[in-house]
Amino acid sequence: MKTMTGLDFDAINQGQTLPSLTKHVTVEQIRQYADASGDRNPIHLDETFARSAGLPSVIAHGMLTMAFANQMVTDWLGDRSLLKRLQGRFAGMVLPGDEVTCSGSVASKDSDARRVVINLVVTNQRGERVFNKGVAEAEFPPQRSDTDAA
Amino acid sequence: MTDPRWVGRSYETPPFQVTEQSIRDYMAAVGDLREDGELIAPPTYAMVYGFDAYWQLWSDQEVALDVAHLVHGEQRFTFERPVRPGDRVTTTGRLTAINNRGDMDLVTFELSARDDKDQPVSNGTALFIIRKP
Numbered sequence: 001m002k003t004m005t006g007l008d009f010d011a012i013n014q015g016q017t018l019p020s021l022t023k024h025v026t027v028e029q030i031r032q033y034a035d036a037s038g039d040r041n042p043i044h045l046d047e048t049f050a051r052s053a054g055l056p057s058v059i060a061h062g063m064l065t066m067a068f069a070n071q072m073v074t075d076w077l078g079d080r081s082l083l084k085r086l087q088g089r090f091a092g093m094v095l096p097g098d099e100v101t102c103s104g105s106v107a108s109k110d111s112d113a114r115r116v117v118i119n120l121v122v123t124n125q126r127g128e129r130v131f132n133k134g135v136a137e138a139e140f141p142p143q144r145s146d147t148d149a150a
Numbered sequence: 151m152t153d154p155r156w157v158g159r160s161y162e163t164p165p166f167q168v169t170e171q172s173i174r175d176y177m178a179a180v181g182d183l184r185e186d187g188e189l190i191a192p193p194t195y196a197m198v199y200g201f202d203a204y205w206q207l208w209s210d211q212e213v214a215l216d217v218a219h220l221v222h223g224e225q226r227f228t229f230e231r232p233v234r235p236g237d238r239v240t241t242t243g244r245l246t247a248i249n250n251r252g253d254m255d256l257v258t259f260e261l262s263a264r265d266d267k268d269q270p271v272s273n274g275t276a277l278f279i280i281r282k283p
Binding site for chain 1: 172176179180191197201208217222223224228232
């Protein structure tokens with residue numbers, strides 16, 4: 001069964017690479033994320049406060065980086081409802097002006113359960129990992145047999 | 151130092167009314183604008199409907215987490231079903247571990263989100279790292 005954008009479970013192969021996703025993070029986007037999420041911790045919004053807390057500048061919310069990783073996977077799946085699990089470690093700070101790239105590959109595929117596990121990482125423009133040990137798992141709908149379809 | 155005696159303390163959000171506007175604001179903020187036909191929230195929107203539980207933890211004067219030195223170390227989610235406009239979601243967060251390790255505290259917060267029929271929506275685990283100043 002294909003999802004709306006046509007990702008075919010049967011055509012997924014272990015080791016396959018997902019299309020990468022690159023995002024340019026700005027002060028404006030961090031503010032917009034703070035408003036949309038409710039997380040207005042001043043380390044994300046107030047330059048003076050962030051520096052007094054020992055940070056180089058305001059920093060992006062870790063969950064913004066995780067949202068990018070989420071998008072890379074669901075863009076590939078073509079259907080947000082297939083994602084069943086997402087996890088990872090915030091390994092480095094993301095600062096305004098950074099360009100982060102999400103990449104991933106299919107770690108395993110279970111044809112009986114119709115599930116795939118994807119390993120993920122997000123790196124910045126210097127190649128440093130800002131999100132690692134990322135794992136996503138998706139479950140595809142049961143395949144309709146010929147009898148069901150008849 | 152965060153006192154380990156607060157392990158077990160829990161926080162519940164008021165029911166969060168999911169609206170089309172709230173989902174679209176979130177999609178615009180993270181730049182995830184693809185439409186599936188039916189509007190479904192990006193799964194990490196769990197942070198939006200559950201946010202009040204995190205906020206209650208961070209502002210609990212008794213637990214007194216040093217939020218200026220708090221960073222999000224790890225996050226895990228499992229998603230039980232898609233979230234759509236019209237859903238009402240209540241999230242309960244519980245402090246399940248507080249470990250004092252050298253110059254940092256590791257705080258584990260586990261969250262369970264349910265709809266207004268008491269069916270599971272998502273589960274989350276956040277690990278916060280608090281660096282000692």
